[in-house]
Amino acid sequence: MLRNSLPMVCLSLSLAVMAVGCSNAPAPPPDTRAADVQGVKDVEAAWVKDVRTKDADKWASYFTDDGSGLYPGAGRAMASKGGDMVYSQGTYTMNLTDPKTKKLMTDKGKYLTVFTKQADGSWKAVADTFNSDSPM
Secondary structure, three states: OHHHHHHHHHHHHHHHHHHHHHOOOOOOOOOOHHHHHHHHHHHHHHHHHHHOOOOHHHHHOOOOOOOOOOOOOOOEEEEOOOOOEEEEEEEEEEEEEOOOOOOEEEEEEEEEEEEEEOOOOOEEEEEEEEEEOOOO
16 A cells, blocks of 8 residues: 555655745845835934034045036936936036026026836836026
8 A cells, every 4th residue: 555655645745846946936025115214314314414524534435436426517327236226417508588587598507317117117207306506
């Protein structure tokens, strides 16, 4: 009787091993957004505190080696290693009509736009800002 059940045991064991091997899909990464936001808020608070010391090395220590600021003439685009986010920054020149005088005026400044990759592979802006160099 034992001899007749051995093939069934081997078959069952083989199927179990195959099922385990096929179901080893990676678990989705944990949602750490709340902790990430708090971590950035903590860094920003420390940075503001350190700026008050007027120590250039402390101020610069908050940037990555390839980091940049939105200073006059600066421009670049950088992508995340994960391929899900890209930011673009640079300078702009824009011609506008003054609403009071109806005269053409030129504005120059800086911009920063953050794009995220969508499920269909397209890119959409998730944050966008600009700052004029002209006094308001």
